Amino acid sequence: MGLESALPVDSVLSTQLNRVVNWARRSSVWPMPFATACCGIELMATACSRFDLARFGAEVMRFSPRQSDLLIVAGRVSVKTLPVLQRIYMQMVEPKWVISMGACASTGGVFDTYAVVQGVDQFIPVDIYVPGCPPRPEMLIEGIMAIQRIIDADNIPRDPEGKRLPLNIAVAPNYEPRPMPVPVTVGAS
Amino acid sequence: MAAAPKLDHPSLPLVKERFADVKFMATEFRGQTTLVVPAEKLHDVARFLRDDPRCQYNFLSDVTAVDYLDYPAPQPGRFAVIWNLVSHANDRRLRLKVFMNPTIDTTGIDADPALIVDSVTDLWPGAEWMEREVYDMYGIRFRNHPDLRRILTWKDFPAHPLRKDYPLRGRGEREHYQKLARDSA
Ligand code: SF4
Numbered sequence: 001m002g003l004e005s006a007l008p009v010d011s012v013l014s015t016q017l018n019r020v021v022n023w024a025r026r027s028s029v030w031p032m033p034f035a036t037a038c039c040g041i042e043l044m045a046t047a048c049s050r051f052d053l054a055r056f057g058a059e060v061m062r063f064s065p066r067q068s069d070l071l072i073v074a075g076r077v078s079v080k081t082l083p084v085l086q087r088i089y090m091q092m093v094e095p096k097w098v099i100s101m102g103a104c105a106s107t108g109g110v111f112d113t114y115a116v117v118q119g120v121d122q123f124i125p126v127d128i129y130v131p132g133c134p135p136r137p138e139m140l141i142e143g144i145m146a147i148q149r150i151i152d153a154d155n156i157p158r159d160p161e162g163k164r165l166p167l168n169i170a171v172a173p174n175y176e177p178r179p180m181p182v183p184v185t186v187g188a189s
Numbered sequence: 190m191a192a193a194p195k196l197d198h199p200s201l202p203l204v205k206e207r208f209a210d211v212k213f214m215a216t217e218f219r220g221q222t223t224l225v226v227p228a229e230k231l232h233d234v235a236r237f238l239r240d241d242p243r244c245q246y247n248f249l250s251d252v253t254a255v256d257y258l259d260y261p262a263p264q265p266g267r268f269a270v271i272w273n274l275v276s277h278a279n280d281r282r283l284r285l286k287v288f289m290n291p292t293i294d295t296t297g298i299d300a301d302p303a304l305i306v307d308s309v310t311d312l313w314p315g316a317e318w319m320e321r322e323v324y325d326m327y328g329i330r331f332r333n334h335p336d337l338r339r340i341l342t343w344k345d346f347p348a349h350p351l352r353k354d355y356p357l358r359g360r361g362e363r364e365h366y367q368k369l370a371r372d373s374a
Binding site for chain 2: 079080082086089090112113114115116117118122123124125163164165166
């Protein structure tokens with residue numbers, strides 16, 4: 001259906017090995033959903049048919065951290081859940097990525113109380129911040145695509161000793177809000 | 190000016206008759222009656238209300254507590270524990286309330302000999318987790334509770350967070366935690 005139909009049957013393509021590896025990694029960023037609150041609903045919508053995360057190779061939600069590449073922290077994290085989150089993070093294998101989805105995961109949101117972590121980036125490294133309450137699925141997909149672009153370009157930031165640094169990318173809104181309020185159309189002729 | 194409470198709850202005369210020597214107080218608001226019981230009598234009154242054939246409060250729908258620190262109207266005590274009783278047979282509800290005053294500093298978690306009341310888990314087994322929650326949030330202990338541990342916060346939590354003298358943002362519990370870097374795994 002794609003490239004292979006345009007090629008002669010027994011042809012050979014040459015490329016660089018790391019390009020093939022990066023292509024494979026980019027096309028199979030399997031998320032580990034850490035959905036603790038309302039943002040989790042939008043995460044589910046992102047994976048469903050309307051927004052179809054499968055188009056980006058990231059639809060296989062893995063509930064085992066050892067099989068996943070991308071930790072999506074969707075929702076507020078209480079201090080009591082934080083050890084669980086850290087443990088999941090530690091169980092994931094490199095190369096791993098972390099998306100902090102929504103205001104709560106990134107900053108604590110409106111839940112400025114003793115029991116809620118005020119931003120998971122205080123306790124684990126975060127690569128992408130997706131703003132919103134909740135972020136629209138397009139925004140989350142934008143965040144995943146940002147990771148894909150980094151992988152594709154082999155552009156992982158490292159410190160002088162070669163250790164990986166968090167990407168620290170904040171996604172900007174990628175849609176125009178429609179004018180509100182809109183006229184009622186139900187029942188109009 | 191609030192209307193005077195209408196103390197016409199049918200269970201009140203029965204309790205007064207059975208515990209003639211005990212001093213009760215009662216209030217009513219919009220048809221919901223609360224009976225204020227001395228702490229040492231709570232268990233007896235609860236057992237009476239459950240077992241008496243004219244009362245039959247067979248269901249305990251909630252156990253909770255209130256901290257009246259800085260409450261605008263004067264109250265008989267700083268803390269109140271509240272039991273919500275339901276009688277399915279009579280389609281009736283009654284609240285029991287016990288007031289208590291702390292005798293030691295309320296910012297700590299040391300056991301206060303004044304903040305204790307009998308557990309009702311032997312009457313309504315469903316009280317177990319709700320009493321644990323009251324203990325966790327207010328530091329009020331329950332005598333003869335089978336397993337009085339914290340239920341919502343974690344084991345070493347250094348406060349009782351629903352006490353009004355506990356700051357909303359905590360005392361550093363949410364900041365002091367192990368930080369992970371990318372290579373700590
Ligand atoms: S950011 Fe908004 S939608 Fe997301 S978890 Fe927080 S309150 Fe819920």
